[in-house]
Amino acid sequence: MSKIKLAVVFGGMSTEHDVSIVSGTSVIKNLDKTKYDIYPIYIGKTGYWYIYTPTNRVYKVGDSIDNISSLSNPIQYLSQMDCIFPVLHGLYGEDGSIQGLFELTKVPYVGCKVLASSISMDKVYTKIIFEKAGIDQAKYIYIRENNGKYIYVDEKFDEIICTLEQVIGIIEEKLKYPMFIKPSNSGSSVGISKAKNKEELKEAVTYATQFDKKILIEEAIKGRELECAVLGNEEVQASCIGEVLSAEEFYSFDSKYNNNESKTQIPADLPTEISEEIRRKAIKAFKAVNGMGLSRVDFFVEQGTNRIIINEINTLPGFTDISMYPKLFETSGINYSQLLDNLIELA
Numbered sequence: 001m002s003k004i005k006l007a008v009v010f011g012g013m014s015t016e017h018d019v020s021i022v023s024g025t026s027v028i029k030n031l032d033k034t035k036y037d038i039y040p041i042y043i044g045k046t047g048y049w050y051i052y053t054p055t056n057r058v059y060k061v062g063d064s065i066d067n068i069s070s071l072s073n074p075i076q077y078l079s080q081m082d083c084i085f086p087v088l089h090g091l092y093g094e095d096g097s098i099q100g101l102f103e104l105t106k107v108p109y110v111g112c113k114v115l116a117s118s119i120s121m122d123k124v125y126t127k128i129i130f131e132k133a134g135i136d137q138a139k140y141i142y143i144r145e146n147n148g149k150y151i152y153v154d155e156k157f158d159e160i161i162c163t164l165e166q167v168i169g170i171i172e173e174k175l176k177y178p179m180f181i182k183p184s185n186s187g188s189s190v191g192i193s194k195a196k197n198k199e200e201l202k203e204a205v206t207y208a209t210q211f212d213k214k215i216l217i218e219e220a221i222k223g224r225e226l227e228c229a230v231l232g233n234e235e236v237q238a239s240c241i242g243e244v245l246s247a248e249e250f251y252s253f254d255s256k257y258n259n260n261e262s263k264t265q266i267p268a269d270l271p272t273e274i275s276e277e278i279r280r281k282a283i284k285a286f287k288a289v290n291g292m293g294l295s296r297v298d299f300f301v302e303q304g305t306n307r308i309i310i311n312e313i314n315t316l317p318g319f320t321d322i323s324m325y326p327k328l329f330e331t332s333g334i335n336y337s338q339l340l341d342n343l344i345e346l347a
């Protein structure tokens with residue numbers, strides 16, 4: 001049988017560019033070379049596309065790529081492939097934009113399509129879908145910023161235009177401290193802060209507007225952070241559950257990538273009923289956003305009540321060989337290379 005011509009696309013124009021270099025090179029290294037002819041494509045931070053020639057170098061987060069040469073006609077290049085494997089995280093990679101470009105080439109690609117990608121990248125719209133699906137989540141409100149004015153958007157999508165002071169008043173009326181303030185479209189915790197009082201809330205809201213005009217504010221959940229990986233198109237399987245033990249007050253960018261004290265525990269030490277419920281809810285959430293291929297679904301288990309609360313769904317989760325997504329499946333009996341085969345098969 002002839003080999004599959006597979007493009008692996010990594011890097012990208014998001015804040016998670018550096019993570020994607022580690023994920024992408026790791027995927028390239030672990031793909032079965034007897035099955036695939038691999039065409040690695042690196043997208044620079046500013047959006048230029050390059051052909052990457054793999055070396056033995058093992059990348060760490062923060063390393064810049066070497067061994068690249070420019071690629072002048074990406075669409076034509078991609079069109080000659082049998083399959084495309086995007087290993088991109090965040091904006092322009094995980095949000096449906098590049099998936100739209102792949103649609104134009106008519107080449108099958110790994111993972112979620114345009115709609116699921118863009119819903120899942122947008123924290124506000126993810127909330128709206130989960131609400132519709134009846135999956136428990138943290139209480140939230142949604143605001144926008146426009147030229148120094150704030151817009152509060154209510155449950156019926158009616159809008160109130162107000163000042164920062166007024167919007168803070170509305171938030172305080174609706175939600176209890178501590179709160180999490182998040183740019184709706186972001187990733188790797190960039191732009192996210194926790195606020196315990198009015199001053200911090202004000203600062204957090206203005207800070208978040210630097211990353212997105214759409215902002216989500218949530219009540220903080222006190223509890224454990226648990227993650228479940230899903231794999232499939234119509235028939236979806238869920239992995240065992242992993243736990244994130246953050247070294248800092250919350251799982252911030254530094255705590256994710258720069259703090260060695262942050263640990264993960266796979267499988268998480270949980271009663272069977274709870275892990276089964278998380279797995280069920282992970283599949284339900286994946287279906288609710290119209291997911292395909294893969295996703296990592298993140299939850300909290302609330303301290304005291306054991307209530308399972310969904311946090312978010314990541315349609316292109318970290319994919320280094322020590323990342324949660326591949327580790328969860330490895331522990332569930334599917335090794336990294338088999339997982340890559342499965343994903344390509346599903347595409």
Ligand SMILES: Nc1ncnc2c1ncn2[C@@H]1O[C@H](COP(=O)(O)OP(=O)(O)O)[C@@H](O)[C@H]1O
Pocket residue numbers: 138180182186187188189190192218219220221222225246249250251252298311312
């Ligand atoms: N409502 C919340 N309650 C408690 N912790 C939260 C809440 N929302 C976010 N966090 C913390 O912030 C981290 C990043 O938030 P998250 O919504 O997962 O953003 P990202 O998409 O950047 O990963 C989470 O891993 C968790 O540690």
Ligand SMILES: [Mg+2]
Pocket residue numbers: 298312
């Ligand atoms: Mg997260």
